[in-house]
Amino acid sequence: MMPDAIARLGSVADVPADLRGAVVAVGNFDGVHRGHQTVLGEARTIAAAAGRPLVCLTFEPHPRSVFRPDQPVARLTPAPMKARLLEMLGFDAVVEQGFTREFAGLAPKAFVETVLVEAMGAHHVVAGFDFHYGAKRGGTPETLAEAGRMHGFGATLVPAFVDEGGETVSSSRIRDCLGEGAVTEAAGLLGYRWTIAGEVVGGAKLGRTLGYPTANMVIEPDSLLKHGIYAVRLRRADSTLHDGVASFGRRPTFDNGAALFETFLFDFSGDLYGETVSVSLFGFLRGEERFDGAEALIAQMDGDADEARAMLAGVAPLGDLDRRMAF
Numbered sequence: 275m276m277p278d279a280i281a282r283l284g285s286v287a288d289v290p291a292d293l294r295g296a297v298v299a300v301g302n303f304d305g306v307h308r309g310h311q312t313v314l315g316e317a318r319t320i321a322a323a324a325g326r327p328l329v330c331l332t333f334e335p336h337p338r339s340v341f342r343p344d345q346p347v348a349r350l351t352p353a354p355m356k357a358r359l360l361e362m363l364g365f366d367a368v369v370e371q372g373f374t375r376e377f378a379g380l381a382p383k384a385f386v387e388t389v390l391v392e393a394m395g396a397h398h399v400v401a402g403f404d405f406h407y408g409a410k411r412g413g414t415p416e417t418l419a420e421a422g423r424m425h426g427f428g429a430t431l432v433p434a435f436v437d438e439g440g441e442t443v444s445s446s447r448i449r450d451c452l453g454e455g456a457v458t459e460a461a462g463l464l465g466y467r468w469t470i471a472g473e474v475v476g477g478a479k480l481g482r483t484l485g486y487p488t489a490n491m492v493i494e495p496d497s498l499l500k501h502g503i504y505a506v507r508l509r510r511a512d513s514t515l516h517d518g519v520a521s522f523g524r525r526p527t528f529d530n531g532a533a534l535f536e537t538f539l540f541d542f543s544g545d546l547y548g549e550t551v552s553v554s555l556f557g558f559l560r561g562e563e564r565f566d567g568a569e570a571l572i573a574q575m576d577g578d579a580d581e582a583r584a585m586l587a588g589v590a591p592l593g594d595l596d597r598r599m600a601f
Contacts, residue, residue: 279361280357280358280360280361280365280366280367280368281293281366281367281368282353282357282367282368282370283367283368283369283370284369284370284371284372285369285371285372286331286369286371286389286393286394287393288369289329289367289369289393289394292327293327293329293366293367293394294394294395295326295327295395295396295397296321296326296327296328296329296366296367296394296395296396296397297317297320297321297324297326297327297328297329297396297397297398297399297400298317298329298330298331298390298394298396298397298398298399298400299313299314299316299317299328299329299330299331299365299400299401300330300331300332300390300399300400300401300405300407301313301331301332301401301402301405302332302333302336302337303330303332303351303356303360304336304347304349304350304351304356304445305350305351305445305448305464306351306356306359306360306363306464306595307350307443307444307445307448307463307464307465308435308437308443308463308464308465309402309434309435309442309443309444310402311363311465311595312432312435313400313401313402313432314330314360314363314365315363316400316430316432317330317398317400317430318363318364318365320398320400320428320430321398324397324398326397326398327366327367328364328365328366329365329366329367329368329369329394330360330365330367330368330369331368331369331371331389331394332356332368332369332370332371333370333371333372333373334353334370334371334372334373335373336349336373337373337378340373340374340375340378341375341378348449348494348497348498349494350445350448350449350452350464350468352494353370354471355469355470355471356368357370358471359466359595362594362595362598362599363595369394371389378409379409380408380409381408381409381412382407382408382409382412382413382417383408383421384408385407385408385413386407386413386418386421386425387425390421390425390427391425391427396427397427397428398427398428398429398430399418399422399427399428399429399430400429400430400431400432401415401418401429401430401431401432402431402432402434403415403431403432403433403434404434405418405431415431418431419431437462437463443463447463448460448463448464448468449498451463452468452497452498452499452500453498453499453500454500455499455500455502455558455561456558457504457555457556457557457558458556458557458558461555461556461592461596462592465592465593465595465596466554466592466593466595466596466599466600467507467554467555467556467592467596467599467600468554468555469552469553469554469555469599469600470491470493470494470535470552470553470555471550471551471552471553472491472492472493472550472551473491473548473549473550474489474490474491474546474547474548474549474550474551475490475491475492475547476490476547477490477534477536485572486538486572486575486579487538488520488521488536488537488538489508489536489537489538489539489546489551490534490535490536490537491534491535491536491537491551491553492532492534492535493522493533493535497533499522500522500558500561501522501523501524501533501561501562502521502522502523502558502559502560502561502562503519503520503521503558503559503560503561503562503578503582504519504520504521504522504555504556504557504558504559504582505517505519505555505556505557505559505581505582505585505586506518506519506520506537506553506554506555506556506582507553507554507556507586507600508537508539508551508552508553508554509551509552509553509554509599509600510546510549510551511549511550511551515600515601516539516540516542517539517540517582517583517586518537518538518539518540518542518582519537519538519540519559519575519578519579519582520535520536520537520538520553520555521535521536521562522534522535522536522562523562524562526562526563526564527563527564527565527567527568527571535553537553538575538579540579540583552599554599554600556585556586556589556600557582557585559578559581559582559585560578
């Protein structure tokens with residue numbers, strides 16, 4: 275993906291003078307899904323009306339990964355992708371505050387005073403309706419509003435966002451969708467096609483011997499994405515787009531090795547090794563299978579490519595984020 279224009283700060287201690295007094299959206303925002311976008315959009319509206327900078331305060335790593343390191347959270351949007359999405363939504367900066375047990379142990383009062391007031395000088399704080407903060411999640415929406423009145427900053431809590439079916443949109447729902455290969459449903463909850471980004475790395479070049487050379491990427495080791503075949507669109511660093519078909523899995527016909535994301539681009543010739551690219555998932559074609567030899571696999575790949583081309587023909591963006599990510 276293109277380098278982020280947004281300022282990425284590793285701590286509230288790094289907030290420069292020109293970003294103090296900002297409108298601050300606070301939360302983890304993993305996925306930056308449609309529910310998060312209502313919170314972030316409210317912050318943007320308030321910042322525009324007040325003529326203030328717009329900053330997102332988030333936490334790295336995900337808090338649940340700190341408290342349960344043996345069960346790390348499968349990230350929908352690693353920090354660089356989250357920053358890219360926030361930049362598209364108009365944010366001036368994201369503070370990727372390091373989340374440790376020590377930081378988590380701050381009393382709610384200390385969190386407000388040291389983080390929001392002293393370090394950030396927040397003009398207004400915007401969060402989701404269920405935002406809790408400080409040690410043992412002792413800070414509540416009510417105490418945040420009270421702290422705002424005491425310290426002179428505004429506080430807005432945004433109600434839950436429900437989809438067209440009346441269900442609350444959540445990161446866990448989206449993770450479940452990806453685990454089932456339901457990337458179209460995931461896109462409906464996200465408001466954009468789920469996208470991975472990374473460097474194209476060398477592989478065993480098996481695809482080349484089959485007539486399907488691929489751009490290979492190693493994605494997050496805790497990814498819940500279902501192994502299988504997907505219709506995709508790849509964006510290069512220069513923003514050029516290429517449709518294709520991708521396989522995520524262990525290549526059971528050959529080596530059953532470590533999971534790899536392998537993308538074959540239609541009507542493309544060139545070398546992508548070493549490039550950082552992003553790949554957006556438009557549809558799930560089938561699960562990963564083992565074939566009795568290369569000939570049967572090639573015949574299936576021919577069918578997969580035709581199906582992916584048809585799926586990608588004439589697709590329209592789901593909204594502005596999707597347009598900027600994958601169109």
